[in-house]
Amino acid sequence: MKRILYRDEVCMGCGLCEVNCIVDHSKSKDIIKAYKKEGLRPSSRIRVEVQHPLTLAVQCQHCKDHPCVMVCLSGAMRKDAKTGLVVHDSEKCAGCWTCIMVCPYGAIKVDTASNKAVLKCDLCGESNLPACVAACPNEALLYEEVVP
Amino acid sequence: MVISEESPAAYSRPLIGEYLCGNSSLEKITYRSKEFWRLNNVEVFLGKRVVGVELSNKFVTLEGGEKVYFENLLLATGGKPITGSIDGKDKRGVFTFTSLSDAEILKARIGGKERAVIIGGGLIGVCLAEALAKNGMDVAIIELKETILSLLLDPTSSEIIRSKIQKEGIKVLTGHSVQRIIGKKDDENTVDAVVLENAQVIPCELVVIAIGVRPRIELAQGTEIKTNIGIVMDRFMRTSVPYVYACGDVAEAYDFVFEENRVLPQWPTAYIGGRTAGFNMAGKETQYPGSTLMSALKYFNIPVIAAGVTNPMNSQEIQSLISYSPKDAIYKKIVIRKGRIIGFILVKDIERAGILFYLMQENVDTDEFKEKLLSSDFGLLSLPAELRKKMLAECVVD
Numbered sequence: 001m002k003r004i005l006y007r008d009e010v011c012m013g014c015g016l017c018e019v020n021c022i023v024d025h026s027k028s029k030d031i032i033k034a035y036k037k038e039g040l041r042p043s044s045r046i047r048v049e050v051q052h053p054l055t056l057a058v059q060c061q062h063c064k065d066h067p068c069v070m071v072c073l074s075g076a077m078r079k080d081a082k083t084g085l086v087v088h089d090s091e092k093c094a095g096c097w098t099c100i101m102v103c104p105y106g107a108i109k110v111d112t113a114s115n116k117a118v119l120k121c122d123l124c125g126e127s128n129l130p131a132c133v134a135a136c137p138n139e140a141l142l143y144e145e146v147v148p
Numbered sequence: 149m150v151i152s153e154e155s156p157a158a159y160s161r162p163l164i165g166e167y168l169c170g171n172s173s174l175e176k177i178t179y180r181s182k183e184f185w186r187l188n189n190v191e192v193f194l195g196k197r198v199v200g201v202e203l204s205n206k207f208v209t210l211e212g213g214e215k216v217y218f219e220n221l222l223l224a225t226g227g228k229p230i231t232g233s234i235d236g237k238d239k240r241g242v243f244t245f246t247s248l249s250d251a252e253i254l255k256a257r258i259g260g261k262e263r264a265v266i267i268g269g270g271l272i273g274v275c276l277a278e279a280l281a282k283n284g285m286d287v288a289i290i291e292l293k294e295t296i297l298s299l300l301l302d303p304t305s306s307e308i309i310r311s312k313i314q315k316e317g318i319k320v321l322t323g324h325s326v327q328r329i330i331g332k333k334d335d336e337n338t339v340d341a342v343v344l345e346n347a348q349v350i351p352c353e354l355v356v357i358a359i360g361v362r363p364r365i366e367l368a369q370g371t372e373i374k375t376n377i378g379i380v381m382d383r384f385m386r387t388s389v390p391y392v393y394a395c396g397d398v399a400e401a402y403d404f405v406f407e408e409n410r411v412l413p414q415w416p417t418a419y420i421g422g423r424t425a426g427f428n429m430a431g432k433e434t435q436y437p438g439s440t441l442m443s444a445l446k447y448f449n450i451p452v453i454a455a456g457v458t459n460p461m462n463s464q465e466i467q468s469l470i471s472y473s474p475k476d477a478i479y480k481k482i483v484i485r486k487g488r489i490i491g492f493i494l495v496k497d498i499e500r501a502g503i504l505f506y507l508m509q510e511n512v513d514t515d516e517f518k519e520k521l522l523s524s525d526f527g528l529l530s531l532p533a534e535l536r537k538k539m540l541a542e543c544v545v546d
Binding site (some may be wrong): 075115 | 158162163165172176178179180262373401415416420423442443444445446449451453455494498499500501502503505506525527528529530539540
């Protein structure tokens with residue numbers, strides 16, 4: 001199965017991964033419209049940290065021991081047995097924030113557009129190259145097969 | 149086999165407030181799909197109550213007399229609401245609020261501009277107050293202690309929430325208790341008002357008692373299964389009887405902050421305990437990692453996350469790091485004992501809670517980076533490089 005791997009030595013903290021994540025998950029898929037015309041700006045599902053000179057880009061790691069799945073009150077977070085991905089059903093999500101309480105990577109965000117659900121990396125629907133990986137100018141994000 | 153006295157499929161009890169106020173349908177709070185049991189080869193008996201457990205011959209008895217034999221038994225009987233000895237609590241119009249059927253009864257009952265008194269300003273009481281207020285009701289919370297949510301929050305964070313809910317029209321009376329519930333003049337058995345300890349009378353049509361829950365240990369009583377407040381567990385979720393396990397609100401299991409067994413009636417604790425019990429029952433020996441106080445809440449859109457020891461006693465060993473911006477109601481408190489995080493409260497700015505929880509659970513020594521914990525850019529980069537690398541490496545590849 002494929003996962004996003006991160007190379008800190010070449011990350012610049014430029015934030016293009018965040019921008020492209022937002023655009024890819026927007027309705028219009030257009031950068032100007034996504035940022036300015038689709039109501040409240042949605043959150044990115046990848047998070048860039050900068051503490052100069054260190055930078056980091058982190059998203060849902062689809063953990064083996066998935067604490068978010070275990071604590072989810074509504075059953076919206078589930079582990080897909082086939083793909084090994086942690087899948088989030090935003091319709092079922094009650095926005096209780098319990099998953100945010102236990103994600104060791106701080107990878108789950110409040111969906112500030114609705115305030116009623118969370119957001120996390122969904123690997124952009126898996127069939128494509130994730131938007132963040134495609135956008136990174138330095139190949140700090142790689143999409144590779146990992147041994148489950 | 150799963151035997152449940154409740155009729156609906158497994159649902160999320162913590163979300164019955166969302167169901168009551170109409171934010172969530174029954175389907176939305178139902179935990180898994182209809183196919184879940186079949187796909188996992190589980191035989192389910194819904195709406196069937198177990199009334200007795202026969203340990204030597206290894207069977208349970210259902211209400212109708214039917215015997216169901218087992219090799220291993222899991223008691224996940226949960227908790228029941230404490231109603232105390234308030235005079236008048238059996239009158240019509242007095243309810244509790246812990247199960248879906250309680251929510252159904254209340255949902256059918258409320259409708260107009262009725263007045264509700266909620267006895268208890270804890271997690272259940274405040275959640276219910278919000279749900280009823282959203283339904284247009286006039287709500288008052290009567291809480292014995294000086295602050296609401298006192299088991300989870302400290303005075304400052306509790307005041308932020310109290311302030312918000314009062315602004316939304318909910319009356320909060322702390323430092324008071326209900327002495328008795330009185331009935332109507334022409335109908336003694338129907339609620340008319342509550343009377344406080346200071347003789348103040350509060351007229352109402354509805355009273356909900358929300359002063360706490362206690363473990364349902366009835367099935368264990370009179371057997372060799374050791375109980376205290378709850379059913380006493382070992383680190384493999386076993387009771388004192390080797391083929392009997394327990395989990396959830398009925399279990400008194402390991403708390404990794406207090407380093408002793410406690411009853412922790414919380415959904416995440418129940419799931420992890422149940423999962424551990426399940427592995428052990430199936431023969432895969434798995435140690436229960438332990439749990440602690442942990443709650444994520446949202447009151448009128450103010451998010452709050454709190455875990456561990458949030459109201460520490462004064463001690464040389466314990467330090468509380470606090471950052472508070474009253475203007476924005478942003479509050480952060482991290483409680484540290486000998487370098488280790490033993491508790492924290494986050495109001496509004498909650499997205500780093502999981503990193504703090506991880507540091508607490510893994511008992512990480514934070515002395516090196518303590519001053520970074522409260523900063524606005526606190527994140528994985530604030531952690532020592534070795535710890536960060538270990539965290540990022542351990543998740544993906546086995």
